[in-house]
Amino acid sequence: MKITGLETAILHVPEGDPLADMPEDGNRKRPFVTLRLRTDEGIEGIAFTLYGDAMTGALRAAVDELGALCIGEDPLRIEHIGRKLMAAAGASCGPGGIFTLAASAIDIALWDIKGRALGLPLWKLLGGLRNQVNCYASGSLRRGLSDDQAATAAHRLVAKGFREMKTQMALPGNPAPSDEVRRMRVVREAIGPDVKLMCDINQRWRPEQAIDIGRRCEEFGLFWLEDVVAHDDYPGMARVNAALSTPIAGGEYVWGMAPFRHLIEARSVDIVMVDLVRVGGITAWMKVAALAEAFNLPVVSHLAPELHCHLVAAAPNGLTVEYMPWTLALFEDTPPVVAGVMQLWERPGLGLTFDAAAVKAFRVG
Secondary structure (H helix, E strand, O other), rough: OOOEEEEEEEEEOOOOOOOOOOOOOOOEEEEEEEEEEEEEEOOEEEEEEOOHHHHHHHHHHHHHHHHHHHOOOOOOHHHHHHHHHHHHHHHHHHHHHHHHHHHHHHHHHHHHHHHHHHEEEEHHHHOOOEEEEEEEEEEEEEEOOOOOHHHHHHHHHOOOOEEEEEEEOOOOOOOHHHHHHHHHHHHHHHHOOOOOEEEEEEOOOOOOHHHHHHOOHHHHOOEEEEEOOOOOOHHHHHHHHHHHOOOOOEEOOOOHHHHHHHHHHHOOOOOEEEEHHHHHOOOHHHHHHHHHHHHOOOOOEEOOHHHHHHHHHHHHOOOOEEEEEEHHHEEOOOOHHHHHHHHEOOOOOOOEEEEHHHHHHHEEO
8 A cells, every 4th residue: 555645724613612602712713734645545544733823834835745755655654654754854843843743644644544444443553442531621611711601611511411621720810819719619619529620721820829829729629730830841840749739730732752751750740741743643642651651640632532532542541531622623523422431433543534514614725
């Protein structure tokens, strides 16, 4: 089997909030670059990549150029193709940025082809430990909501059966610590004591803020605090981790595999969060999961639940999947969620098909 061609597109997908119907900005759209990688046996692998924003056009061009380097290659030789792309383009681009985002799309599509060619779903191809995974509702309890809106969204998520969900602190307007604590109390009271509650800071605090506010919020029994300080401040994050009883999660903002070694060796996190497109694709994601396992740390995902469910299900230390709905509209259907648990399919590869009507509606240019 040989790779014979590819097709890319730019899509602007409405952000929305289908989980709780409480969008922070109902007019916002997210840019995606989609990829179809074709073979001479009629098997097609699909993928997408994101974080392009103003440089989405450049990201699409990078996917096109890297994809062209794959023509004629055997798509089952995934490591070989990855090394070829790195040798041809990665050495001059470094471990992060557009090269990694584009190479991730290629890697994801290759794994989709492999699964389809072998007639196996990706989660089985990667080890098949579980056929279902816990997931947490994300994207509804945003920091820009009022307290009343946050409480309403929380009630709706519980009514839909979610037993895990994520909110945010570092509220707008440089609030006092007491305001942050107030918001956490609103959400916790809305969902009750038994729902697992995570909280994302998105790198907006200094270490001393994280320690101060984190201690004040320990009464709410958070499942984790996420990205409490700048992602590359490994010592600062370690200070916070040592000072709090609440587990610290982080890793979504780092690029490639090497930073995870530094993150883990510095004891910066209790929970390793890996972003599929920033780390370098499925191949790199599973390697980071194995690294975390060697340190007895769980691994969790960032965005793209319809892709990450396979990886978290396959990883022995996979903990939970972020059920962020931004990408769900791209596909005809996605694995169902029943009482907060994603049920994985037996469909080969990723098991996904782009929704032709959605692609047409969201396509730019």
